[in-house]
Amino acid sequence: MTYLLIQLIIWAVSVLILTALVAVVARRIFMGRKYAILDREKERHSGLLIALSSGAKIESEKALTARPGSPSWSAVEEFLFKGLDTPGREEAIRLFDELGYTRHYLERIRKGNRWDQALAAEKLGRIRCQRAVPHLIEALSSANKDLKLMAINSLGSIGDEAAIPHLISILKRSLKDEEEVSTRVLKSALISFGPAVLRDLLSELDNDDWRVRATVLEILCEINDMAALSEFTRKLRDDEQEVRAKAAKGLGRLGSPDAIPALLHSLDDQDWVVRLHSARALGLIGDEKALRALKETLCDRNWQVRAAASEAMAGIGASGCLELLRVYIEESDQYAREQALDELLRADIYSRVAGLLEREDILKDHGKTADMGIGEEGQTLSSRSQACSRPWGQISSGRRSHRYPARGPGTKMRSSRSANH
Amino acid sequence: MEILSLKLITWFNHLVLAYYFAANGIYLLLLVLAAAFIATHLSRLEYGRYQNSIHPSVAPPVSLIMAAFNEETNIVESVRSLQHLGYPDYEVIVVNDGSTDSTLQRLMDGFSLKRVNVIYRDAISTGRVRGFYVNPDFPKLIVVDKDHGGKADSLNVGINVSRAPYFCSVDADSILEDSAITRLMRPIIEEPELVKATGGIVRVANGSVVKGGRLVRVELPRDSLSMLQIVEYIRSFLFGRAGLSQLNSLLIISGTFSMFHKKTVQAVGGYMSNTVTEDMELVVRLHKYLREKKIKYRINFVPDPICWTEAPRDLRMLKRQRSRWHLGLAESIYIYRKMLFNPRYGRIGLFALPYQLMIELLGPGVEITGYFVVSLSFFFGIVDKYFFLLFIIMAVLIGIFFSMAAILLEELSYRRYRGLKDVLKLLFFGVVENFGYRQLLALWRTQALFKFLFSKKKKWEFVKKSGFTNEERNDRAV
Numbered sequence: 080m081t082y083l084l085i086q087l088i089i090w091a092v093s094v095l096i097l098t099a100l101v102a103v104v105a106r107r108i109f110m111g112r113k114y115a116i117l118d119r120e121k122e123r124h125s126g127l128l129i130a131l132s133s134g135a136k137i138e139s140e141k142a143l144t145a146r147p148g149s150p151s152w153s154a155v156e157e158f159l160f161k162g163l164d165t166p167g168r169e170e171a172i173r174l175f176d177e178l179g180y181t182r183h184y185l186e187r188i189r190k191g192n193r194w195d196q197a198l199a200a201e202k203l204g205r206i207r208c209q210r211a212v213p214h215l216i217e218a219l220s221s222a223n224k225d226l227k228l229m230a231i232n233s234l235g236s237i238g239d240e241a242a243i244p245h246l247i248s249i250l251k252r253s254l255k256d257e258e259e260v261s262t263r264v265l266k267s268a269l270i271s272f273g274p275a276v277l278r279d280l281l282s283e284l285d286n287d288d289w290r291v292r293a294t295v296l297e298i299l300c301e302i303n304d305m306a307a308l309s310e311f312t313r314k315l316r317d318d319e320q321e322v323r324a325k326a327a328k329g330l331g332r333l334g335s336p337d338a339i340p341a342l343l344h345s346l347d348d349q350d351w352v353v354r355l356h357s358a359r360a361l362g363l364i365g366d367e368k369a370l371r372a373l374k375e376t377l378c379d380r381n382w383q384v385r386a387a388a389s390e391a392m393a394g395i396g397a398s399g400c401l402e403l404l405r406v407y408i409e410e411s412d413q414y415a416r417e418q419a420l421d422e423l424l425r426a427d428i429y430s431r432v433a434g435l436l437e438r439e440d441i442l443k444d445h446g447k448t449a450d451m452g453i454g455e456e457g458q459t460l461s462s463r464s465q466a467c468s469r470p471w472g473q474i475s476s477g478r479r480s481h482r483y484p485a486r487g488p489g490t491k492m493r494s495s496r497s498a499n500h
Numbered sequence: 501m502e503i504l505s506l507k508l509i510t511w512f513n514h515l516v517l518a519y520y521f522a523a524n525g526i527y528l529l530l531l532v533l534a535a536a537f538i539a540t541h542l543s544r545l546e547y548g549r550y551q552n553s554i555h556p557s558v559a560p561p562v563s564l565i566m567a568a569f570n571e572e573t574n575i576v577e578s579v580r581s582l583q584h585l586g587y588p589d590y591e592v593i594v595v596n597d598g599s600t601d602s603t604l605q606r607l608m609d610g611f612s613l614k615r616v617n618v619i620y621r622d623a624i625s626t627g628r629v630r631g632f633y634v635n636p637d638f639p640k641l642i643v644v645d646k647d648h649g650g651k652a653d654s655l656n657v658g659i660n661v662s663r664a665p666y667f668c669s670v671d672a673d674s675i676l677e678d679s680a681i682t683r684l685m686r687p688i689i690e691e692p693e694l695v696k697a698t699g700g701i702v703r704v705a706n707g708s709v710v711k712g713g714r715l716v717r718v719e720l721p722r723d724s725l726s727m728l729q730i731v732e733y734i735r736s737f738l739f740g741r742a743g744l745s746q747l748n749s750l751l752i753i754s755g756t757f758s759m760f761h762k763k764t765v766q767a768v769g770g771y772m773s774n775t776v777t778e779d780m781e782l783v784v785r786l787h788k789y790l791r792e793k794k795i796k797y798r799i800n801f802v803p804d805p806i807c808w809t810e811a812p813r814d815l816r817m818l819k820r821q822r823s824r825w826h827l828g829l830a831e832s833i834y835i836y837r838k839m840l841f842n843p844r845y846g847r848i849g850l851f852a853l854p855y856q857l858m859i860e861l862l863g864p865g866v867e868i869t870g871y872f873v874v875s876l877s878f879f880f881g882i883v884d885k886y887f888f889l890l891f892i893i894m895a896v897l898i899g900i901f902f903s904m905a906a907i908l909l910e911e912l913s914y915r916r917y918r919g920l921k922d923v924l925k926l927l928f929f930g931v932v933e934n935f936g937y938r939q940l941l942a943l944w945r946t947q948a949l950f951k952f953l954f955s956k957k958k959k960w961e962f963v964k965k966s967g968f969t970n971e972e973r974n975d976r977a978v
Contacts, residue, residue, distance in 0.1 A: 081517070085890045092897040099904035100927060103911045107923050110915065194543035201547035225544060228690065232550045261690045267554040301557045382621060421619045 204233020235268025331360025362391025530743030581713030598648025699753025777828025
């Protein structure tokens with residue numbers, strides 16, 4: 080019995096090996112020929128791309144007509160897609176229509192297998208085919224995930240406003256886990272519409288679901304339109320921290336000085352992410368009015384907020400860097416000093432003034448040396464915090480009330496300078 | 501006594517036979533799954549170019565972390581090749597792990613780097629960091645110099661320095677294709693909440709033409725050892741990992757080129773420093789953590805040939821490399837032995853880890869013992885000559901079949917080796933590897949297992965590479 084089984088296996092495996100061998104060689108020969116024919120067809124139609132690149136009108140359409148799927152069809156299709164990035168873009172789009180490519184893609188969306196459908200949707204998006212919009216909107220309710228994804232992306236590329244409500248609706252469902260589709264691709268598609276999407280998006284800012292509000296703010300932030308300024312400012316007072324953080328980020332992008340009072344207020348937010356984005360936003364706005372508050376934020380309990388504050392101060396310009404230098408010279412809070420020094424080093428300012436500070440004894444006058452307390456080897460944050468003695472008093476904001484302890488367990492902070500000295 | 505010995509040998513023969521059928525049955529299953537997986541992937545590949553049209557702000561930033569220890573031969577070219585990757589937002593963090601050669605100096609010279617001092621925050625505890633080096637003309641690049649602490653420690657430094665939500669570990673001796681990050685990120689962009697890590701396929705670059713740190717022409721090497729490894733890599737990646745990925749049971753994604761969600765890795769504490777193969781250990785730990793927290797996730801394999809590496813060119817280095825891999829496998833399974841056959845860990849506990857234990861870890865040992873005992877049985881007349889020959893023929897033929905099937909998969913999918921002559925050469929080495937090479941690897945792996953079980957010394961084996969020569973075929977004599 081065992082003998083028979085082994086003999087059978089040997090025969091079966093031998094047949095499989097031979098089949099694999101023949102398949103590999105046959106495939107290689109077949110593909111070699113296929114690509115040789117394709118290369119010939121490309122050679123034959125190479126004038127098409129040259130004509131499109133020069134922006135010329137193509138007269139000899141008949142010579143370009145081919146059966147779908149044939150090598151000639153593929154060669155012309157490749158050149159037409161390449162032509163979309165040339166001055167002959169409009170002509171290429173016309174040829175897609177005239178030569179039957181658009182019709183073929185629309186058919187494939189309806190009748191193709193799942194991959195053909197998705198590929199057709201993707202191609203229609205690249206052509207920015209207005210005619211395809213109803214078909215692509217219909218595809219949004221398809222069970223084929225790939226088709227749905229490509230339809231979303233293509234609707235964004237085409238930019239027909241009729242698609243906006245459908246895309247927002249699918250975004251809301253996906254954020255509630257009712258729809259399995261990439262929110263990243265959805266966001267990208269909505270961003271592609273630019274200011275045209277504002278009206279529909281702004282009406283979602285009062286949605287009950289905070290995830291919808293936060294995502295809408297994220298999209299608005301990328302669209303970066305001043306019309307959303309008041310809404311961003313209003314959302315700085317949202318109940319949900321994520322929404323407030325996105326609002327602060329959006330205000331930074333807009334860069335309007337009108338947002339400064341609200342952002343200064345948000346520097347005292349209970350949530351560190353909101354404080355971080357508020358500090359960054361103030362840096363992006365770049366107004367000196369924010370310097371004092373940012374300087375205080377250098378003593379925030381969270382290191383990421385401190386880093387954002389110092390970066391923002393440097394971003395404001397010379398006056399910000401001067402304030403950072405002042406913090407480094409005068410401040411007794413080691414974290415604030417370290418953060419200021421870190422930023423001065425990054426901006427390549429410290430190296431320019433270090434000699435001056437030493438020569439003029441500026442640091443000594445303030446009871447410090449150039450390296451005092453900066454990143455001593457192996458010294459943990461908690462041990463060093465005991466050395467910080469400057470009394471801040473009990474101020475209730477998140478920025479100042481817990482100055483050092485809030486940090487991940489075991490997190491250490493060192494300066495790379497320590498190894499040198 | 502003699503009767504007992506004979507009974508024992510007969511019993512063992514049956515065991516080997518049963519094991520052999522079971523192992524090959526699983527391989528066959530993986531092959532079928534891999535074929536389906538690759539077919540789907542290829543069908544989706546063409547419209548994958550939609551990624552180029554998505555808004556840059558929705559493509560998550562990525563940190564490429566390259567740990568470098570005594571990599572002076574390759575380092576500048578490797579880093580240079582990373583400067584041209586087609587992805588909207590990425591940074592390159594090179595961590596010099598206390599190299600004793602001129603790795604750091606070459607980097608400084610090659611990119612005119614200037615030392616800067618920044619605060620280093622070790623959210624994951626690491627060895628001492630000595631300094632940071634940057635050049636404003638290469639804003640994507642930061643070089644970190646640190647005390648020698650091993651690859652895992654270096655990668656942890658990279659994670660601490662990283663400012664992106666995803667990081668990708670890249671070996672200093674590897675070459676990435678321009679679309680490498682884009683392809684590796686596709687599963688993440690499409691299912692950002694679900695996919696926590698992705699691993700790319702690694703191919704052998706020996707013999708190919710490398711210019712300016714980029715692979716310009718894929719060619720086969722002239723030396724047999726590299727050829728054998730090429731066939732082996734195709735088989736291992738194209739049907740081994742692709743099949744396991746289909747079952748969401750991937751425990752190994754090559755440290756040479758793999759992408760991770762940083763927060764998830766930070767949540768499990770980063771790479772473990774005292775392991776032999778930190779990449780596998782991390783992936784198993786991620787599975788454990790995500791399953792225990794009941795978080796829905798996927799760890800995906802991307803079968804596109806997007807990362808090329810230099811394979812060892814002599815037997816001594818090859819032995820070191822394979823011993824290290826096997827030692828690492830044994831270690832990872834030992835560390836997470838409580839997950840074995842534990843239903844709490846779903847298919848990881850019930851299939852993936854038992855598969856790695858029974859087939860990958862113990863398989864070579866069973867194979868070597870099988871050769872010995874079946875030969876002994878033949879010698880003592882327990883099995884007749886006919887059965888003995890049939891068994892050997894079957895074993896060899898099955899080995900050849902899996903190599904052929906892998907080459908067929910390569911031919912149906914990526915066809916990176918262009919000429920008919922190349923394919924015939926691959927097929928030839930697919931046959932040849934079953935006569936000596938496979939057995940040699942099994943022997944080394946068995947030795948590594950014994951070393952793991954009985955030796956206290958399990959130190960990191962350094963595999964020396966000769967480096968890619970610029971603008972010429974990367975062929976060196978063995």
